[in-house]
Amino acid sequence: MMSHWNHRVIKRHDKKVHITTFQIHEVYYDDDNKIESWTASPVEPMGESMAELRKDLQYFVEALEKPVLEEKIQNGQEILVEINQSAR
Template sequence: MTSWNYRIIKKTDPLNNEQVYQVHEVYYSSNGAIECWNDNPVEPMGVNTAGLRNDIQAFLSAFRLPAMQQQIINGRHTLVEEQLPANKPDSYNDYQQKTERAISYINQILGNNLILKKDPALRQAFEKVDLALHDLKNLAAAEHQALISPLKSSG
């Protein structure tokens, strides 16, 4: 076992037989294969509110990856990624717009802070973040364009 992360796992609630989603720790081998996961979902906790907030922030990282579904295959419990719906042009357009809002917000709150004028290391780090966000926005725009181009040429 070389790494782990939080993942959302869909499984059947034994009390009411309904499908539920919960956050679990999933452990991986060095080749990226799932070795095991905790049976019980994790719960956020902290010795203070800042610690609790950090725990909740870490749990939110699970939403960046597809949810897993617990299945029994060949008599063994296995995690299988849920199938995601096909990407739609509107999804990329929406993501691009949200990225633009995030860039604007970050520039207002962090980019215009006087400390950046005084601290070259912080300014350089901020510029890397700003460039990365612009790259993210441009990638979303390119994916959006790639999805709508075939629609325009066939229409």
Template sequence: MITWNYRVFREDDGDFIIREVFYDDDGAILGCTAHAVEPCGRSLEELTTSLADFQAALALPTLTLGDMPQPSMERPTAPRGCTLSSAEVRAKLGLHSEVASPKKAS
């Protein structure tokens, strides 16, 4: 299950912003939002919770975009020799290869 929290980032220009950071099951960082996020809520209670979550981010180590894992530029390759023709699929599933023609009314 992917989890997330808010984290403080130091930008290249020296500014500090908050981003959402996403983690895998082992707690390793998967990535972050491209842009800063802001506190929000549909009620004052939700806004209060959002602000508390932002406040919690201040207690965690500051990150930079350089701390984020870089996406792999390798293109996935399709397995070789694992493709079947439609006739082979029909045969494996026990389907007839002929399509029955509709009967004419007498």
């Protein structure tokens, strides 16, 4: 059961075109703070007012301050793992 979510930077490598990108996604956690799922596509800042947009942008800035996540395959299942600072 999902407990909470936040914005996180995910490093993705497109094997078809050999490009690595860093994108901001919504990441969802369970009650034990373990990653449960994440959005398939990156998200964009938005708001119904300038104040809401400004607040949403702040969440994106906060994502830049957290460890970067990377998609990996483990036991045939896609997971997110934190990568170390030097691998960014």
